[in-house]
Amino acid sequence: MLRQIINYRRFIILFLTVLLVAVLLFPELQRRPVYFLGRPVVFLISGLQKGLTWTAHGIGGLWNGYINLISVQRENETLKRDLARLQNETLQLQEAAQANERLEQLLNFRRTNAFHTLVAAVIGRDPSNWYRTLMIDKGTREGVAIDMGVITPVGVVGRVIKADPTVSQVLLVTDRNSAVAALIQRTRDEGLVEGTERGLARIKYLSLLADLKEGDLVLTSGLTGYFPKGLLIGTLGRATKKELDLFQQAEVIPSVDFSKLEEVLVVTALEDRIPPAGRPGSPASEGSQNKK
Amino acid sequence: MNRWTYTLIALVLIPVQTTWLTAVGMHAIRPDLVLLLIYFTGFYAGEMKGLMIGWIMGALMDFFSGGPFGLQIASKAAAGLLSGLLGRFFLNATGALTMGLVVLLSLITGIIGFWFHQLVVGEIHFMEAFRWTLLPEALYNGVLGGAVFWVVIRRLPVRQPWSESPPFLPNVD
Numbered sequence: 001m002l003r004q005i006i007n008y009r010r011f012i013i014l015f016l017t018v019l020l021v022a023v024l025l026f027p028e029l030q031r032r033p034v035y036f037l038g039r040p041v042v043f044l045i046s047g048l049q050k051g052l053t054w055t056a057h058g059i060g061g062l063w064n065g066y067i068n069l070i071s072v073q074r075e076n077e078t079l080k081r082d083l084a085r086l087q088n089e090t091l092q093l094q095e096a097a098q099a100n101e102r103l104e105q106l107l108n109f110r111r112t113n114a115f116h117t118l119v120a121a122v123i124g125r126d127p128s129n130w131y132r133t134l135m136i137d138k139g140t141r142e143g144v145a146i147d148m149g150v151i152t153p154v155g156v157v158g159r160v161i162k163a164d165p166t167v168s169q170v171l172l173v174t175d176r177n178s179a180v181a182a183l184i185q186r187t188r189d190e191g192l193v194e195g196t197e198r199g200l201a202r203i204k205y206l207s208l209l210a211d212l213k214e215g216d217l218v219l220t221s222g223l224t225g226y227f228p229k230g231l232l233i234g235t236l237g238r239a240t241k242k243e244l245d246l247f248q249q250a251e252v253i254p255s256v257d258f259s260k261l262e263e264v265l266v267v268t269a270l271e272d273r274i275p276p277a278g279r280p281g282s283p284a285s286e287g288s289q290n291k292k
Numbered sequence: 293m294n295r296w297t298y299t300l301i302a303l304v305l306i307p308v309q310t311t312w313l314t315a316v317g318m319h320a321i322r323p324d325l326v327l328l329l330i331y332f333t334g335f336y337a338g339e340m341k342g343l344m345i346g347w348i349m350g351a352l353m354d355f356f357s358g359g360p361f362g363l364q365i366a367s368k369a370a371a372g373l374l375s376g377l378l379g380r381f382f383l384n385a386t387g388a389l390t391m392g393l394v395v396l397l398s399l400i401t402g403i404i405g406f407w408f409h410q411l412v413v414g415e416i417h418f419m420e421a422f423r424w425t426l427l428p429e430a431l432y433n434g435v436l437g438g439a440v441f442w443v444v445i446r447r448l449p450v451r452q453p454w455s456e457s458p459p460f461l462p463n464v465d
Contacts, residue, residue: 128324128359128405129321197421258320259317
């Protein structure tokens with residue numbers, strides 16, 4: 001009996017040893033018993049863990065989401081204020097950059113042209129729809145006078161019709177009361193550019209023999225007012241020629257978009273009208289406001 | 293409204309008309325806020341107040357306009373007087389009626405302005421002016437007038453002072 005037990009013990013020891021070796025040699029076998037034994041334990045404990053975690057999250061959420069919101073609200077308000085301020089600063093910077101670009105164009109235009117100009121900002125438009133005028137922030141104090149031409153690097157804007165000490169009013173070329181002596185660049189035919197009811201312009205008194213084509217450039221002829229010769233007014237549109245008329249006329253599409261004007265140049269003097277003391281380069285002109 | 297409110301509105305309205313309204317212009321035609329102020333004043337406060345505010349606002353507009361001085365005074369004073377008379381005929385205006393009356397008033401004052409301009413400056417084709425300036429402006433004013441009525445006037449406790457006993461109706465006693 002005892003021998004049998006000893007034999008069994010030997011057998012059991014042998015079996016356990018083989019099993020141990022097998023488990024050690026094949027790690028894959030370790031997982032199965034652990035898995036089978038651990039599954040209910042893990043299930044039970046993980047359930048508790050989940051419960052505790054959910055409770056902790058719930059309490060934390062309650063605290064953070066409701067009770068502790070005072071600081072978050074304050075933080076949110078501060079962030080909103082900061083965001084609004086930054087957005088405003090960004091807009092201001094963009095606006096400044098655009099203004100800088102426009103002013104640079106104006107300065108380049110002034111440098112490359114012989115006539116004297118004065119930079120002015122557009123501050124308003126005509127209150128009625130009967131007239132097409134602009135109000136600019138320069139007046140007689142700065143040297144602006146009635147009938148001075150107003151231009152941009154893109155083309156002709158109009159002429160000054162009222163000049164107060166600090167502001168002036170500019171009649172646009174598209175106003176029906178405006179008239180500017182002009183010529184067609186390609187054919188050299190001369191005419192008069194007037195405004196129309198539609199806010200466009202037309203060139204009148206063109207010779208019946210003039211060979212007009214759509215897209216021809218219309219320039220100032222330099223015969224009237226303070227407009228130097230050769231400034232762009234616009235491009236030629238549809239021409240109308242009637243049999244019994246003495247002249248022909250054509251639409252002119254202005255080169256300037258008057259609805260988006262922000263800065264303009266007032267032509268204060270043409271080169272040949274500048275007194276010697278005021279000529280560029282002369283000592284008197286160094287401090288002049290008209291030319292930099 | 294008292295005189296200070298009128299002064300404040302007058303001081304604000306002209307700069308708004310000459311600056312911000314450009315953004316809502318269609319084919320260079322903008323609504324006439326001054327005309328709306330004159331219309332509502334005349335319609336709800338009587339022709340004398342309408343005439344007075346029309347005269348003052350017209351003069352202010354003339355200072356800022358490129359036209360001959362007096363054109364806006366004439367047309368806006370006429371608008372004030374007319375809107376006051378319209379107010380005596382139409383009681384308890386609705387939004388649609390306001391739109392129609394503003395269009396009518398705008399057209400009439402536009403024609404007065406055209407006639408005045410023709411007299412002083414001359415050489416405008418009526419049909420062109422009507423098609424490209426008068427009519428679009430009148431329609432624009434009408435739409436805005438209706439909107440102002442719906443949004444502002446309807447909610448205010450404004451009442452025509454003569455609405456209890458309209459003077460132009462025959463006495464039935």
